[in-house]
Amino acid sequence: MTYRVVLLPGDGIGPDVTAAAVKVLERAITGQGIEIKIESHLLGGCAIDETGTPFPEKTQEAVQTADAVILGAVGGPKWDVGPGHLRPEAGLLALRRLLGVYANIRPVKAFPELIDASPLRKEIAQAVDIVIVRELTGGAYFGKRERGRDEAGARFAYDTMYYSEEEIRRVLQTAFETARLRRKKLTSVDKANVLDSSRLWREIVQEMSAQYPDVTVEHLLVDACAMHLVTHPQVFDVLVTENLFGDILSDESAVLTGSIGMLPSASLGQGIGLYEPIHGSAPDIAGLGIANPLGAILSVALLLRYSLHLEAAALRVEQAVASAVRDGARTKDLARQGENVLTTEQMTERVLSY
């Protein structure tokens, strides 16, 4: 069996961490009776620099025939000046849309040894163990938008949070099934006291919950959720929400554990999985070889799990990362004063040594 994996290193520290991810992926499949062909392509700012567009046709073709895609990160101040459709982010959004990856899955779990870096009090931080399922190809990100001038010449602009029944249903299915494999609690987050799109969302959650009698469903307003994530994150098991709310809440959740550099994500949908660490391009430390590769490496674990269905190999990678952290391996972002600091490569070697 041969799988094709497309690598999109992207911008900033993207190339550093995806190089680490590839090493771990290659090691992880050794002896599994499968082969992996890895091809690198351009996405984001680097693609703009080389081809004039953030998501070149060659990349589009490559990802559509891949089994899985590993993405580093896109963006940086250098490209923040162009018009909207010529920014790195536009490439990322088009990639998500083209792959149809409507469910963005972000596990957020505290590493006991890193709890001191959390902004939360220890008792609260150590209980964090949430999987966020964010709708990724609908809502205000992809609805009709416009900028214009009214008759008097005054500017206006709008964006549309649009959802169809089918868009809501498919991501909820992923969420219900994720909850079923965990503590069986699903929190659906919306703004149903104001928004029509949220009222439809809530209605469909209610309808679908009949098919998942083993899953306890709770509805929470997005403003209340933003509070509860900080005050009692331990009540959350699986949290599902629409695209824009998910963008905000998943980033809020990401800092609760104090180690955002460790967090992976998987975007799933119609077949081809997209895997990326959530930490972003961090242009200030790009190319210095000091970025934390663990978010990218844990994204490889998700790739092994969801795209290659190699659960045992996925767990081995996750355990290797946990062991490295337990045994004191720290990149700059994780190290406390006086602690020994590893480079990206050294940290990768440590993970490979388990």
Place this chain on the structure above:
Amino acid sequence: MTYRVVLLPGDGIGPDVTAAAVKVLERAITGQGIEIKIESHLLGGCAIDETGTPFPEKTQEAVQTADAVILGAVGGPKWDVGPGHLRPEAGLLALRRLLGVYANIRPVKAFPELIDASPLRKEIAQAVDIVIVRELTGGAYFGKRERGRDEAGARFAYDTMYYSEEEIRRVLQTAFETARLRRKKLTSVDKANVLDSSRLWREIVQEMSAQYPDVTVEHLLVDACAMHLVTHPQVFDVLVTENLFGDILSDESAVLTGSIGMLPSASLGQGIGLYEPIHGSAPDIAGLGIANPLGAILSVALLLRYSLHLEAAALRVEQAVASAVRDGARTKDLARQGENVLTTEQMTERVLSY
């Protein structure tokens, strides 16, 4: 000089805390050479029960000729079942819109004696001192929305985040002027890497900043902001953002200090100010006489400041609250195990005793 203040006790603990607020307001203006006429009207669930609509005409007439409005809270599970326009929240939104209160101002500052109740580590929590300026009468709350079915009969729904140049400009003016009176730093929060309404917002911030050369302006994406509020809230002075982002971020900020029952708000715009504590209706403790009145009392301080221009009286109320807390006065929500617990009335008397 006689001022007309309309009181909208609303639902849940609303009547408890506004009764306290009125007592403090009456005391605060004693000897100031002004008179206040207070009239009570229905809004929210109680209005639905009595009149069939959350914002009855009589209330509409009363608030439009008032100098200021004090609101308790609206809503509760009892009214969560009706159609959208017959819910308590619809009354609140219509009230905001009718009064034209486009700028919602929420100061969030830690009380040193209450820091232990914060979910954040002490060093982080004690530095919180932010004023959030939330746009309150535009965006997805008031844009065109619809629920329908496509040709195949499948449901869809959408909401529109619409902003005109003028709507953005006037709330930014409030924000710039607020920053000018504080540490002179303004953080404007948007999602300009995706949304057209955010790109217009950012453009207007940039244009207006030329008129406020003494104010340092920073742009921050809403997802990054949701992180920074938890990891380093001390970098924020004045934060300004659109309606929906403001709903989420102001609630997130509200829990940082650990005492949401203490937080007031002022909604300002075209003349008539609307003052309300941010804690909500808390139906579970309604009528028990144990609600924390300090958020409502501090909202009275804002009323004295912004609607009556009695800065000295406003400061006296704020100092009385600070003194009561410093001297150990605690309602149930603030008390730690073993601490003496005051009722709503007792807490109000304590504040009045300074």
